[in-house]
Amino acid sequence: MIWRFFLLLCLLLPAVSVAVETPRGYYSQLEFLSQGQRLSFGPFVGYYFRPENGADLTRLTFRCYNERQFYTDQLPADELLFEGEALLSSLPQVRALPRSEARIEPVFFAAAPPQWLQVRPAPQEEFVHFHSAYDFSGPSYTGYWLRHQPVRSFIYNMGGRVGEESLLYHQAVLDEPQRFPHIIEFDAGPTGR
Incomplete structure:
Protein backbone atom coordinates (compact mmCIF):
# COMPACT_ATOMS: atom_id res chain seq x y z
CA MET A 1 0.00 0.00 0.00
CA ILE A 2 2.81 2.42 0.87
CA TRP A 3 4.56 1.73 -2.44
CA ARG A 4 1.43 3.00 -4.26
CA PHE A 5 1.63 6.25 -2.34
CA PHE A 6 5.30 6.71 -3.27
CA LEU A 7 4.61 5.82 -6.90
CA LEU A 8 1.79 8.37 -7.02
CA LEU A 9 4.02 10.95 -5.33
CA CYS A 10 6.81 10.36 -7.88
CA LEU A 11 4.36 10.74 -10.75
CA LEU A 12 2.86 13.95 -9.38
CA LEU A 13 6.02 15.76 -8.28
CA PRO A 14 7.10 16.87 -11.77
CA ALA A 15 3.65 18.42 -12.31
CA VAL A 16 3.80 20.51 -9.15
CA SER A 17 4.80 24.07 -10.00
CA VAL A 18 6.62 26.08 -7.39
CA ALA A 19 6.50 29.86 -7.70
CA VAL A 20 9.73 31.75 -8.16
CA GLU A 21 11.36 32.50 -4.84
CA THR A 22 12.35 36.12 -4.41
CA PRO A 23 16.08 36.28 -5.19
CA ARG A 24 18.21 37.19 -2.18
CA GLY A 25 18.41 40.96 -1.74
CA TYR A 26 15.60 41.64 -4.24
CA TYR A 27 12.05 42.87 -3.62
CA SER A 28 8.84 42.36 -5.56
CA GLN A 29 7.43 45.69 -4.35
CA LEU A 30 9.00 49.00 -3.34
CA GLU A 31 7.54 51.92 -1.42
CA PHE A 32 9.12 55.37 -1.41
CA LEU A 33 8.53 59.11 -1.11
CA SER A 34 8.87 61.29 -4.19
CA GLN A 35 8.17 65.02 -4.13
CA GLY A 36 6.17 64.56 -0.92
CA GLN A 37 4.05 61.78 -2.41
CA ARG A 38 4.06 58.23 -0.98
CA LEU A 39 4.33 55.84 -3.93
CA SER A 40 4.44 52.09 -4.52
CA PHE A 41 6.09 50.24 -7.39
CA GLY A 42 5.20 46.63 -8.14
CA PRO A 43 4.56 43.83 -7.69
CA PHE A 44 4.57 42.58 -11.30
CA VAL A 45 4.54 38.96 -12.40
CA GLY A 46 8.12 37.66 -12.33
CA TYR A 47 9.88 40.99 -11.64
CA TYR A 48 12.24 41.48 -8.68
CA PHE A 49 14.14 44.69 -7.88
CA ARG A 50 17.22 45.51 -5.82
CA PRO A 51 18.61 48.95 -4.99
CA GLU A 52 22.13 49.34 -6.37
CA ASN A 53 23.21 51.36 -3.34
CA GLY A 54 21.64 50.57 0.04
CA ALA A 55 18.36 52.38 0.63
CA ASP A 56 18.74 54.65 -2.42
CA PHE A 62 16.16 43.83 -11.68
CA ARG A 63 15.51 40.29 -12.79
CA CYS A 64 12.48 39.11 -14.73
CA TYR A 65 11.44 35.45 -14.64
CA ASN A 66 8.95 33.59 -16.81
CA GLU A 67 6.69 33.02 -13.81
CA ARG A 68 3.91 30.57 -14.72
CA GLN A 69 5.03 31.02 -18.37
CA PHE A 70 3.50 34.51 -18.25
CA TYR A 71 5.88 36.06 -20.83
CA THR A 72 6.62 33.20 -23.21
CA ASP A 73 5.30 29.72 -23.85
CA GLN A 74 8.61 28.77 -25.50
CA LEU A 75 10.54 28.36 -22.26
CA PRO A 76 9.76 26.55 -19.02
CA ALA A 77 8.01 28.33 -16.20
CA ASP A 78 10.25 30.34 -13.87
CA GLU A 79 13.23 30.61 -16.26
CA LEU A 80 15.22 33.83 -15.95
CA LEU A 81 14.43 35.94 -19.05
CA PHE A 82 15.88 39.40 -18.43
CA GLU A 83 18.29 41.22 -16.18
CA GLY A 84 18.48 44.96 -16.27
CA GLU A 85 18.50 48.32 -14.62
CA ALA A 86 15.73 50.72 -13.66
CA LEU A 87 16.20 54.46 -13.17
CA LEU A 88 13.73 56.61 -11.24
CA SER A 89 12.25 59.40 -13.32
CA SER A 90 9.20 61.65 -13.56
CA LEU A 91 7.42 62.27 -16.83
CA PRO A 92 6.54 65.89 -17.62
CA GLN A 93 2.88 66.57 -16.84
CA VAL A 94 2.01 67.61 -20.40
CA ARG A 95 -1.21 65.61 -20.55
CA ALA A 96 -3.59 63.94 -18.12
CA LEU A 97 -2.71 60.51 -16.78
CA PRO A 98 -4.64 57.82 -18.63
CA ARG A 99 -7.33 56.17 -16.52
CA SER A 100 -8.67 52.71 -17.11
CA GLU A 101 -10.60 49.92 -15.46
CA ALA A 102 -7.55 47.72 -16.08
CA ARG A 103 -4.59 47.73 -13.73
CA ILE A 104 -2.16 48.78 -16.46
CA GLU A 105 -2.89 51.26 -19.24
CA PRO A 106 -0.24 51.15 -22.00
CA VAL A 107 0.85 54.06 -24.16
CA PHE A 108 3.11 53.02 -27.03
CA PHE A 109 5.81 55.46 -28.14
CA ALA A 110 3.93 56.41 -31.34
CA ALA A 111 1.08 57.83 -29.19
CA ALA A 112 3.25 59.32 -26.42
CA PRO A 113 4.01 63.03 -26.08
CA PRO A 114 7.59 63.72 -27.27
CA GLN A 115 8.37 65.32 -23.89
CA TRP A 116 7.90 61.92 -22.21
CA LEU A 117 10.35 60.25 -24.57
CA GLN A 118 12.93 63.02 -24.13
CA VAL A 119 13.39 62.26 -20.41
CA ARG A 120 14.67 58.74 -21.08
CA PRO A 121 18.10 58.10 -19.58
CA ALA A 122 21.09 57.40 -21.80
CA PRO A 123 21.43 55.30 -23.80
CA GLN A 124 17.91 56.25 -24.91
CA GLU A 125 17.73 53.52 -27.56
CA GLU A 126 17.97 50.95 -24.73
CA PHE A 127 15.67 52.53 -22.12
CA VAL A 128 12.45 51.83 -24.02
CA HIS A 129 10.07 50.81 -21.20
CA PHE A 130 8.64 53.13 -18.55
CA HIS A 131 6.50 51.71 -15.74
CA SER A 132 4.77 54.13 -13.39
CA ALA A 133 4.52 53.95 -9.66
CA TYR A 134 1.09 54.43 -8.06
CA ASP A 135 -0.57 55.81 -4.96
CA PHE A 136 -4.00 55.38 -3.37
CA SER A 137 -5.66 57.26 -6.26
CA GLY A 138 -3.99 55.42 -9.15
CA PRO A 139 -1.00 55.88 -11.46
CA SER A 140 1.66 58.54 -11.06
CA TYR A 141 3.89 60.47 -13.47
CA THR A 142 6.80 59.10 -11.42
CA GLY A 143 8.16 55.65 -12.14
CA TYR A 144 11.14 53.85 -13.61
CA TRP A 145 12.67 53.68 -17.05
CA LEU A 146 13.79 50.07 -17.54
CA ARG A 147 16.52 48.62 -19.73
CA HIS A 148 15.89 44.91 -20.34
CA GLN A 149 18.93 42.75 -21.15
CA PRO A 150 17.72 39.36 -22.41
CA VAL A 151 19.72 36.49 -20.90
CA ARG A 152 18.52 34.11 -23.62
CA SER A 153 16.72 34.31 -26.96
CA PHE A 154 12.98 33.59 -27.12
CA ILE A 155 9.68 34.82 -28.56
CA TYR A 156 8.01 37.27 -26.16
CA ASN A 157 4.36 36.34 -26.75
CA MET A 158 2.78 36.84 -23.32
CA GLY A 159 2.60 33.10 -22.75
CA GLY A 160 0.87 32.55 -26.10
CA ARG A 161 -1.80 35.20 -25.43
CA VAL A 162 -0.60 37.57 -28.19
CA GLY A 163 0.47 36.98 -31.78
CA GLU A 164 2.60 38.75 -34.35
CA GLU A 165 -0.04 41.47 -34.82
CA SER A 166 0.56 42.72 -31.25
CA LEU A 167 3.06 45.48 -30.49
CA LEU A 168 4.15 43.41 -27.47
CA TYR A 169 5.15 40.39 -29.58
CA HIS A 170 8.86 40.32 -30.39
CA GLN A 171 11.93 38.15 -30.66
CA ALA A 172 14.07 38.72 -27.57
CA VAL A 173 17.70 38.27 -28.53
CA LEU A 174 20.52 37.71 -26.06
CA ASP A 175 22.11 41.07 -25.12
CA GLU A 176 19.90 43.21 -27.44
CA PRO A 177 17.80 45.43 -25.11
CA GLN A 178 16.37 47.74 -27.79
CA ARG A 179 14.04 44.98 -29.06
CA PHE A 180 11.82 45.25 -25.96
CA PRO A 181 8.44 46.86 -26.76
CA HIS A 182 8.68 50.66 -26.75
CA ILE A 183 6.02 51.31 -24.16
CA ILE A 184 4.99 53.54 -21.29
CA GLU A 185 2.77 51.76 -18.76
CA PHE A 186 0.59 53.56 -16.25
CA ASP A 187 -0.05 51.27 -13.30
CA ALA A 188 -3.09 51.83 -11.06
CA GLY A 189 -1.76 49.29 -8.56
CA PRO A 190 -3.04 45.86 -7.57
CA THR A 191 -6.72 45.49 -6.78
CA GLY A 192 -7.64 45.32 -3.12
CA ARG A 193 -4.70 47.42 -1.97
Whole structure:
Protein backbone atom coordinates (compact mmCIF):
# COMPACT_ATOMS: atom_id res chain seq x y z
CA MET A 1 0.00 0.00 0.00
CA ILE A 2 2.81 2.42 0.87
CA TRP A 3 4.56 1.73 -2.44
CA ARG A 4 1.43 3.00 -4.26
CA PHE A 5 1.63 6.25 -2.34
CA PHE A 6 5.30 6.71 -3.27
CA LEU A 7 4.61 5.82 -6.90
CA LEU A 8 1.79 8.37 -7.02
CA LEU A 9 4.02 10.95 -5.33
CA CYS A 10 6.81 10.36 -7.88
CA LEU A 11 4.36 10.74 -10.75
CA LEU A 12 2.86 13.95 -9.38
CA LEU A 13 6.02 15.76 -8.28
CA PRO A 14 7.10 16.87 -11.77
CA ALA A 15 3.65 18.42 -12.31
CA VAL A 16 3.80 20.51 -9.15
CA SER A 17 4.80 24.07 -10.00
CA VAL A 18 6.62 26.08 -7.39
CA ALA A 19 6.50 29.86 -7.70
CA VAL A 20 9.73 31.75 -8.16
CA GLU A 21 11.36 32.50 -4.84
CA THR A 22 12.35 36.12 -4.41
CA PRO A 23 16.08 36.28 -5.19
CA ARG A 24 18.21 37.19 -2.18
CA GLY A 25 18.41 40.96 -1.74
CA TYR A 26 15.60 41.64 -4.24
CA TYR A 27 12.05 42.87 -3.62
CA SER A 28 8.84 42.36 -5.56
CA GLN A 29 7.43 45.69 -4.35
CA LEU A 30 9.00 49.00 -3.34
CA GLU A 31 7.54 51.92 -1.42
CA PHE A 32 9.12 55.37 -1.41
CA LEU A 33 8.53 59.11 -1.11
CA SER A 34 8.87 61.29 -4.19
CA GLN A 35 8.17 65.02 -4.13
CA GLY A 36 6.17 64.56 -0.92
CA GLN A 37 4.05 61.78 -2.41
CA ARG A 38 4.06 58.23 -0.98
CA LEU A 39 4.33 55.84 -3.93
CA SER A 40 4.44 52.09 -4.52
CA PHE A 41 6.09 50.24 -7.39
CA GLY A 42 5.20 46.63 -8.14
CA PRO A 43 4.56 43.83 -7.69
CA PHE A 44 4.57 42.58 -11.30
CA VAL A 45 4.54 38.96 -12.40
CA GLY A 46 8.12 37.66 -12.33
CA TYR A 47 9.88 40.99 -11.64
CA TYR A 48 12.24 41.48 -8.68
CA PHE A 49 14.14 44.69 -7.88
CA ARG A 50 17.22 45.51 -5.82
CA PRO A 51 18.61 48.95 -4.99
CA GLU A 52 22.13 49.34 -6.37
CA ASN A 53 23.21 51.36 -3.34
CA GLY A 54 21.64 50.57 0.04
CA ALA A 55 18.36 52.38 0.63
CA ASP A 56 18.74 54.65 -2.42
CA LEU A 57 15.82 53.72 -4.69
CA THR A 58 16.79 55.98 -7.60
CA ARG A 59 18.79 53.24 -9.34
CA LEU A 60 17.77 49.57 -9.26
CA THR A 61 18.86 46.32 -10.81
CA PHE A 62 16.16 43.83 -11.68
CA ARG A 63 15.51 40.29 -12.79
CA CYS A 64 12.48 39.11 -14.73
CA TYR A 65 11.44 35.45 -14.64
CA ASN A 66 8.95 33.59 -16.81
CA GLU A 67 6.69 33.02 -13.81
CA ARG A 68 3.91 30.57 -14.72
CA GLN A 69 5.03 31.02 -18.37
CA PHE A 70 3.50 34.51 -18.25
CA TYR A 71 5.88 36.06 -20.83
CA THR A 72 6.62 33.20 -23.21
CA ASP A 73 5.30 29.72 -23.85
CA GLN A 74 8.61 28.77 -25.50
CA LEU A 75 10.54 28.36 -22.26
CA PRO A 76 9.76 26.55 -19.02
CA ALA A 77 8.01 28.33 -16.20
CA ASP A 78 10.25 30.34 -13.87
CA GLU A 79 13.23 30.61 -16.26
CA LEU A 80 15.22 33.83 -15.95
CA LEU A 81 14.43 35.94 -19.05
CA PHE A 82 15.88 39.40 -18.43
CA GLU A 83 18.29 41.22 -16.18
CA GLY A 84 18.48 44.96 -16.27
CA GLU A 85 18.50 48.32 -14.62
CA ALA A 86 15.73 50.72 -13.66
CA LEU A 87 16.20 54.46 -13.17
CA LEU A 88 13.73 56.61 -11.24
CA SER A 89 12.25 59.40 -13.32
CA SER A 90 9.20 61.65 -13.56
CA LEU A 91 7.42 62.27 -16.83
CA PRO A 92 6.54 65.89 -17.62
CA GLN A 93 2.88 66.57 -16.84
CA VAL A 94 2.01 67.61 -20.40
CA ARG A 95 -1.21 65.61 -20.55
CA ALA A 96 -3.59 63.94 -18.12
CA LEU A 97 -2.71 60.51 -16.78
CA PRO A 98 -4.64 57.82 -18.63
CA ARG A 99 -7.33 56.17 -16.52
CA SER A 100 -8.67 52.71 -17.11
CA GLU A 101 -10.60 49.92 -15.46
CA ALA A 102 -7.55 47.72 -16.08
CA ARG A 103 -4.59 47.73 -13.73
CA ILE A 104 -2.16 48.78 -16.46
CA GLU A 105 -2.89 51.26 -19.24
CA PRO A 106 -0.24 51.15 -22.00
CA VAL A 107 0.85 54.06 -24.16
CA PHE A 108 3.11 53.02 -27.03
CA PHE A 109 5.81 55.46 -28.14
CA ALA A 110 3.93 56.41 -31.34
CA ALA A 111 1.08 57.83 -29.19
CA ALA A 112 3.25 59.32 -26.42
CA PRO A 113 4.01 63.03 -26.08
CA PRO A 114 7.59 63.72 -27.27
CA GLN A 115 8.37 65.32 -23.89
CA TRP A 116 7.90 61.92 -22.21
CA LEU A 117 10.35 60.25 -24.57
CA GLN A 118 12.93 63.02 -24.13
CA VAL A 119 13.39 62.26 -20.41
CA ARG A 120 14.67 58.74 -21.08
CA PRO A 121 18.10 58.10 -19.58
CA ALA A 122 21.09 57.40 -21.80
CA PRO A 123 21.43 55.30 -23.80
CA GLN A 124 17.91 56.25 -24.91
CA GLU A 125 17.73 53.52 -27.56
CA GLU A 126 17.97 50.95 -24.73
CA PHE A 127 15.67 52.53 -22.12
CA VAL A 128 12.45 51.83 -24.02
CA HIS A 129 10.07 50.81 -21.20
CA PHE A 130 8.64 53.13 -18.55
CA HIS A 131 6.50 51.71 -15.74
CA SER A 132 4.77 54.13 -13.39
CA ALA A 133 4.52 53.95 -9.66
CA TYR A 134 1.09 54.43 -8.06
CA ASP A 135 -0.57 55.81 -4.96
CA PHE A 136 -4.00 55.38 -3.37
CA SER A 137 -5.66 57.26 -6.26
CA GLY A 138 -3.99 55.42 -9.15
CA PRO A 139 -1.00 55.88 -11.46
CA SER A 140 1.66 58.54 -11.06
CA TYR A 141 3.89 60.47 -13.47
CA THR A 142 6.80 59.10 -11.42
CA GLY A 143 8.16 55.65 -12.14
CA TYR A 144 11.14 53.85 -13.61
CA TRP A 145 12.67 53.68 -17.05
CA LEU A 146 13.79 50.07 -17.54
CA ARG A 147 16.52 48.62 -19.73
CA HIS A 148 15.89 44.91 -20.34
CA GLN A 149 18.93 42.75 -21.15
CA PRO A 150 17.72 39.36 -22.41
CA VAL A 151 19.72 36.49 -20.90
CA ARG A 152 18.52 34.11 -23.62
CA SER A 153 16.72 34.31 -26.96
CA PHE A 154 12.98 33.59 -27.12
CA ILE A 155 9.68 34.82 -28.56
CA TYR A 156 8.01 37.27 -26.16
CA ASN A 157 4.36 36.34 -26.75
CA MET A 158 2.78 36.84 -23.32
CA GLY A 159 2.60 33.10 -22.75
CA GLY A 160 0.87 32.55 -26.10
CA ARG A 161 -1.80 35.20 -25.43
CA VAL A 162 -0.60 37.57 -28.19
CA GLY A 163 0.47 36.98 -31.78
CA GLU A 164 2.60 38.75 -34.35
CA GLU A 165 -0.04 41.47 -34.82
CA SER A 166 0.56 42.72 -31.25
CA LEU A 167 3.06 45.48 -30.49
CA LEU A 168 4.15 43.41 -27.47
CA TYR A 169 5.15 40.39 -29.58
CA HIS A 170 8.86 40.32 -30.39
CA GLN A 171 11.93 38.15 -30.66
CA ALA A 172 14.07 38.72 -27.57
CA VAL A 173 17.70 38.27 -28.53
CA LEU A 174 20.52 37.71 -26.06
CA ASP A 175 22.11 41.07 -25.12
CA GLU A 176 19.90 43.21 -27.44
CA PRO A 177 17.80 45.43 -25.11
CA GLN A 178 16.37 47.74 -27.79
CA ARG A 179 14.04 44.98 -29.06
CA PHE A 180 11.82 45.25 -25.96
CA PRO A 181 8.44 46.86 -26.76
CA HIS A 182 8.68 50.66 -26.75
CA ILE A 183 6.02 51.31 -24.16
CA ILE A 184 4.99 53.54 -21.29
CA GLU A 185 2.77 51.76 -18.76
CA PHE A 186 0.59 53.56 -16.25
CA ASP A 187 -0.05 51.27 -13.30
CA ALA A 188 -3.09 51.83 -11.06
CA GLY A 189 -1.76 49.29 -8.56
CA PRO A 190 -3.04 45.86 -7.57
CA THR A 191 -6.72 45.49 -6.78
CA GLY A 192 -7.64 45.32 -3.12
CA ARG A 193 -4.70 47.42 -1.97
